[in-house]
Amino acid sequence: MSSDKNSGQTIQEALAVVRQQIDGIDGTLLELLNRRAQCAREVGEIKARFGDDGFIYRPEREAQVLRRLQELNQGPLADETITRLFREVMSACLALEQPIGVAFLGPLGTFSESAAVKQFGHAARLLPQASIDDVFREVEAGHADYAVVPVENSTEGAIGRTLDLLLGTSLKICGEVVVRIHQNLLTRASDLGEIKQVLSHAQSLAQCHEWLNRNLPDVPRIPVASNAEAARRAAEDPSIAAIAGEAAAERYQLPHLASNIEDEPNNTTRFLVLGRFAAGVSGQDKTSLILSTPNRTGALQSLLSPLAQAGVSMTRLESRPARHALWEYVFFVDIEGHADAEPVKSALDKLAAEAAYLKVLGSYPIAVY
Numbered sequence: 001m002s003s004d005k006n007s008g009q010t011i012q013e014a015l016a017v018v019r020q021q022i023d024g025i026d027g028t029l030l031e032l033l034n035r036r037a038q039c040a041r042e043v044g045e046i047k048a049r050f051g052d053d054g055f056i057y058r059p060e061r062e063a064q065v066l067r068r069l070q071e072l073n074q075g076p077l078a079d080e081t082i083t084r085l086f087r088e089v090m091s092a093c094l095a096l097e098q099p100i101g102v103a104f105l106g107p108l109g110t111f112s113e114s115a116a117v118k119q120f121g122h123a124a125r126l127l128p129q130a131s132i133d134d135v136f137r138e139v140e141a142g143h144a145d146y147a148v149v150p151v152e153n154s155t156e157g158a159i160g161r162t163l164d165l166l167l168g169t170s171l172k173i174c175g176e177v178v179v180r181i182h183q184n185l186l187t188r189a190s191d192l193g194e195i196k197q198v199l200s201h202a203q204s205l206a207q208c209h210e211w212l213n214r215n216l217p218d219v220p221r222i223p224v225a226s227n228a229e230a231a232r233r234a235a236e237d238p239s240i241a242a243i244a245g246e247a248a249a250e251r252y253q254l255p256h257l258a259s260n261i262e263d264e265p266n267n268t269t270r271f272l273v274l275g276r277f278a279a280g281v282s283g284q285d286k287t288s289l290i291l292s293t294p295n296r297t298g299a300l301q302s303l304l305s306p307l308a309q310a311g312v313s314m315t316r317l318e319s320r321p322a323r324h325a326l327w328e329y330v331f332f333v334d335i336e337g338h339a340d341a342e343p344v345k346s347a348l349d350k351l352a353a354e355a356a357y358l359k360v361l362g363s364y365p366i367a368v369y
C-alpha cells in the first residue's frame with residue numbers, strides 16, 4: 001500500500017484523521033439543527049397562542065435570515081448553496097410548526113415544481129394542479145395554503161393567464177421565485193442517431209429551436225401538454241427524446257444525452273407566490289399593482305408621476321387588454337419598496353386618489369438567490 005513520503009501515513013490513515021473531524025462536526029451540526037428546530041416549535045406555540053394563521057409562514061423573515069447568512073458567509077460554500085441548504089432547514093422547521101400545502105401547475109417534474117421546492121423546500125406538501133386557474137382556486141377555497149404561478153419568462157414574455165387571474169383574485173402576492181431554465185435532451189437512446197421523435201411543451205421546443213436545427217434537423221418535433229409528460233413517454237420508449245428540466249430527469253430517471261441546450265443562455269422564469277395573507281416588511285421588498293387610467297394621451301405618464309416624485313423606482317410595466325371594454329388597458333406595475341413603509345405608502349395614497357382603478361396585489365421580499 002502506498003504511503004505519504006513526508007508523514008509515512010497510508011491513505012486510509014490520512015482519511016481517518018479528517019473523517020473523525022467530520023464526524024465530530026456532524027454531531028455538533030445535528031445538535032444545533034435540533035436546537036434550532038426546538039426554537040421554531042416554540043415560535044409556532046407563540047403564534048398559536050395569539051391565534052393568527054397568517055403568522056405561520058413568514059416570507060419576509062425567511063428572506064432576512066437568508067440575506068444575513070449570505071452576508072456572514074466566508075465560503076468555501078457559495079452563497080447560493082447556503083441559501084438552498086438553509087431554505088431546507090427552514091422548510092423542516094416550518095413543518096414542525098404546521099405542514100404547508102403548495103399548489104402549482106403540474107404535473108410533477110415541471111419547472112413549476114422546481115419553483116415550489118425552491119421557495120418552500122422538500123418538507124412542504126406539493127399539490128400539482130391541471131391548470132393555472134385550478135392553482136388559484138385551490139388556495140382561494142382553502143384547500144392549499146399557497147400557490148406558485150409563472151408570471152414572466154425572460155425570452156417568451158408575460159404569462160397572460162396569470163395576469164388575467166390576478167385581476168380578479170382575493171389572494172395576495174407574498175413572494176417571488178426566479179428559476180433558471182436549463183433544458184436537457186433526456187432519452188434512453190445512447191446516440192442522437194437512434195432518436196425518431198423529440199417531444200416537449202411547445203414553449204420548450206421553441207426555446208431549443210436552434211440547437212435542434214443543428215443537431216437533430218430531420219427529427220420530427222412533437223408538442224405535448226408538458227415537459228414532464230414528454231419525459232414520461234421518453235422513459236417508456238428509447239426512440240423518443242424529451243426536452244425537459246432536471247426535475248423531470250430525476251422523476252423519470254432519464255439520462256441526459258445533452259445538457260443546457262437552450263438557445264438563450266440566460267433563460268429564466270419568474271414565479272409569484274400567492275397566499276391568503278400579506279407579507280411583512282423585510283427591508284428589500286417589491287410591490288405589485290394593477291392600475292387603469294382614462295383612455296387619453298399622457299394619462300399613464302401623469303398617473304405614475306406620484307411614484308417618480310416620491311423617488312420610487314418602477315421595475316416592470318406590462319399592459320394587458322381590460323376584458324370588459326374594447327381597446328382599454330390595465331397596467332401591471334412593479335415598484336421597489338413595501339406598501340406599509342415610506343416612501344411607497346404615501347405614493348400609493350396619491351395614486352389611489354388619481355387612478356380610475358388601483359389594486360395592490362401585494363408587497364413581498366425581493367427573491368433571494
Ligand SMILES: O=C(O)C(=O)C[C@]1(C(=O)O)C=C[C@@H](O)C=C1
Binds near residue numbers: 056
Ligand atoms: O420566525 C418565524 O416566524 C418562524 O416561524 C421560524 C422560521 C425559521 O425556521 O427560521 C420558520 C418558518 C417561517 O416561515 C420563518 C422562519
